[in-house]
Amino acid sequence: MNNVFVYCEVTEERTIADVSLELVSKGRKLANELGVKLEAIVCGDEIKDIEKMLYPYGVDVINYAKDSRLFPYQTLPHFSIVTKLFQDNKPEIALFGATSVGRDLAPRIASYLRTGLTADCTSLEIGNHTENKTGKEYKNLLYQIRPAFGGNIIATIVNPDNRPQMATVREGVMKKEIYDNSHKGIINFLKVEDYVKNDDFCIKIIERHIEQQKINIKGAQIIVCGGYGMGSKENFNLIHQLAEVIQGEVGATRAAVDAGMCEHERQIGQTGVTVRPKLYIACGVSGAVQHRAGMQESSKIISINTDPKAPINSIADYTIIGDVMEVLPKMIKYYKANTK
Amino acid sequence: MSFRIIVLAKQVPDTRNVGKDAMKEDGTVNRAALPAIFNPEDLNALEMALNIKDNIKDATISIITMGPSRAAEIVREAMYRGADNGVVVSDRKVAGSDTLATSYTISQAIKKMGKFDIVIAGRQAIDGDTAQVGPQTAEKIDCPQITYAEEVVGVNDKNIKIKRRLERGIEVVESSYPCLITVHGSAKQCRSRHAKRLMKFKLAKSNSELQELGQDYSEIWNERPYLKIEEWSAADIMAEDNRLGLTGSPTKVKKIENVVLTQKESKVITSKDEEINDLMKELISSHIIG
Numbered sequence: 001m002n003n004v005f006v007y008c009e010v011t012e013e014r015t016i017a018d019v020s021l022e023l024v025s026k027g028r029k030l031a032n033e034l035g036v037k038l039e040a041i042v043c044g045d046e047i048k049d050i051e052k053m054l055y056p057y058g059v060d061v062i063n064y065a066k067d068s069r070l071f072p073y074q075t076l077p078h079f080s081i082v083t084k085l086f087q088d089n090k091p092e093i094a095l096f097g098a099t100s101v102g103r104d105l106a107p108r109i110a111s112y113l114r115t116g117l118t119a120d121c122t123s124l125e126i127g128n129h130t131e132n133k134t135g136k137e138y139k140n141l142l143y144q145i146r147p148a149f150g151g152n153i154i155a156t157i158v159n160p161d162n163r164p165q166m167a168t169v170r171e172g173v174m175k176k177e178i179y180d181n182s183h184k185g186i187i188n189f190l191k192v193e194d195y196v197k198n199d200d201f202c203i204k205i206i207e208r209h210i211e212q213q214k215i216n217i218k219g220a221q222i223i224v225c226g227g228y229g230m231g232s233k234e235n236f237n238l239i240h241q242l243a244e245v246i247q248g249e250v251g252a253t254r255a256a257v258d259a260g261m262c263e264h265e266r267q268i269g270q271t272g273v274t275v276r277p278k279l280y281i282a283c284g285v286s287g288a289v290q291h292r293a294g295m296q297e298s299s300k301i302i303s304i305n306t307d308p309k310a311p312i313n314s315i316a317d318y319t320i321i322g323d324v325m326e327v328l329p330k331m332i333k334y335y336k337a338n339t340k
Numbered sequence: 341m342s343f344r345i346i347v348l349a350k351q352v353p354d355t356r357n358v359g360k361d362a363m364k365e366d367g368t369v370n371r372a373a374l375p376a377i378f379n380p381e382d383l384n385a386l387e388m389a390l391n392i393k394d395n396i397k398d399a400t401i402s403i404i405t406m407g408p409s410r411a412a413e414i415v416r417e418a419m420y421r422g423a424d425n426g427v428v429v430s431d432r433k434v435a436g437s438d439t440l441a442t443s444y445t446i447s448q449a450i451k452k453m454g455k456f457d458i459v460i461a462g463r464q465a466i467d468g469d470t471a472q473v474g475p476q477t478a479e480k481i482d483c484p485q486i487t488y489a490e491e492v493v494g495v496n497d498k499n500i501k502i503k504r505r506l507e508r509g510i511e512v513v514e515s516s517y518p519c520l521i522t523v524h525g526s527a528k529q530c531r532s533r534h535a536k537r538l539m540k541f542k543l544a545k546s547n548s549e550l551q552e553l554g555q556d557y558s559e560i561w562n563e564r565p566y567l568k569i570e571e572w573s574a575a576d577i578m579a580e581d582n583r584l585g586l587t588g589s590p591t592k593v594k595k596i597e598n599v600v601l602t603q604k605e606s607k608v609i610t611s612k613d614e615e616i617n618d619l620m621k622e623l624i625s626s627h628i629i630g
């Protein structure tokens with residue numbers, strides 16, 4: 001069986017993006033299960049300490065295309081490199097971050113290689129499969145698991161006959177884990193001119209403003225999350241107030257973000273960030289499966305909702321049946337009065 | 341030579357307003373219970389196309405949609421808002437397509453249209469949220485792609501400048517033609533229907549729609565050809581059958597599960613002062629907060 005490949009994104013600071021390290025961590029586990037090697041693909045300019053950044057996460061081979069034209073990311077040059085590398089190496093599995101880079105690049109590659117691609121997976125597993133019609137059996141396929149259709153169902157997708165089996169995963173969904181600090185691999189410098197044509201640079205980047213990440217709810221220990229049930233942007237201020245008082249971060253559901261109550265950077269769930277805080281307070285959150293996918297591993301969950309039947313309550317440790325506009329001020333008041 | 345813009349649009353079930361009867365007992369989706377709408381980001385795409393048309397002399401906008409014959413509804417809707425014509429790619433053979441088979445079908449339809457300058461689509465459809473069909477189509481028609489477009493910063497008949505919306509910022513890129521653009525939901529909302537266009541195009545129909553109504557349009561179409569919403573089959577777009585529908589889809593759905601909630605033991609309290617105070621006290625004393 002062939003290897004597992006992870007496309008690694010390069011940040012403005014010339015580090016490997018967190019989402020890619022998370023995928024490398026997952027890729028290592030999949031590779032171990034399959035008994036194959038884990039390979040990373042990095043396309044960028046000068047990246048210092050690239051080996052130190054990747055080997056501890058279990059990377060066996062770094063395929064490094066180093067060329068000043070390869071940063072910032074552009075579709076066609078990166079596409080040409082990755083497709084040729086895949087044609088030469090025939091990966092079993094290829095993983096990409098579900099970011100504006102991965103979601104731009106992966107589908108174009110999948111189309112060229114005529115293989116399957118599953119977006120925004122929330123879980124990846126190895127398992128067997130029997131094709132219903134033909135009875136043909138497949139060993140060790142990648143189960144690509146994601147909520148579908150407005151989150152009413154969870155679908156397990158397989159790609160039995162085509163390779164690589166490709167999937168994208170959002171930041172924060174997989175855990176970034178050091179595999180072995182003394183793990184060593186090899187680095188394979190790609191001869192860029194063998195991969196990229198001049199025509200690949202036909203789109204000109206004429207302006208670029210990328211900000212440092214200001215909001216980082218992924219690492220927060222306490223999150224106060226507001227849902228559509230908050231009712232308005234004004235009411236949503238109470239979420240900020242409670243979060244500030246108990247030193248937590250503010251999160252929001254997709255419905256609340258879509259309704260303009262909160263900025264998108266704070267969206268928690270399948271199409272937002274996945275969080276695992278010590279305490280998660282869900283305020284006016286009904287608990288659609290896409291949202292739960294992004295927070296159900298929180299250690300303690302408190303739900304505040306007027307609806308006793310809200311799905312979020314069933315995964316909550318505490319359910320407060322009541323109006324958030326009434327409950328939140330009481331929580332703030334008690335906390336202020338009883339802590340220094 | 342006129343400037344041709346093709347807009348890819350999809351009619352989708354409104355998954356944002358899923359009611360209780362959206363799922364059948366066997367766990368499959370009850371599409372009939374969901375209203376069918378113009379995919380929201382495809383409307384942003386249509387607006388961007390109209391904006392380009394406003395700036396380029398003799399530009400025309402054609403809609404391509406793939407789906408059941410009722411998808412002619414969104415072609416008509418696009419005509420009311422400023423599109424010139426449209427086609428529904430409809431065939432039983434395309435049922436069950438994943439994104440790869442869908443992009444193949446759409447790219448065949450684009451090729452049948454002949455010369456084009458820009459293809460514009462919404463970034464993603466709300467019933468799948470995959471954002472894959474745009475880039476896959478771009479690969480198949482062999483043209484560069486500009487994804488996550490938010491605004492046309494400048495456009496003429498030689499090239500276009502697009503502002504892209506990324507996670508932590510923006511990027512402005514310039515491309516010549518042909519190119520494919522996918523439009524982000526943060527782009528300008530689509531203009532509303534135009535009263536004159538509504539009058540002009542409300543009789544626009546596809547063959548299937550006429551069959552259903554039992555009407556004959558041959559004379560009307562002779563006089564007013566713009567009232568014809570084209571319908572293309574797999575054969576019309578010269579598609580290879582083994583690349584369509586379920587057969588042409590490498591991804592297979594192995595299993596679909598209804599979402600089952602594993603019931604945690606949840607302590608239920610009310611909003612009475614003392615109950616909330618007790619909870620807060622417990623959280624503070626167990627050092628979860630404070």
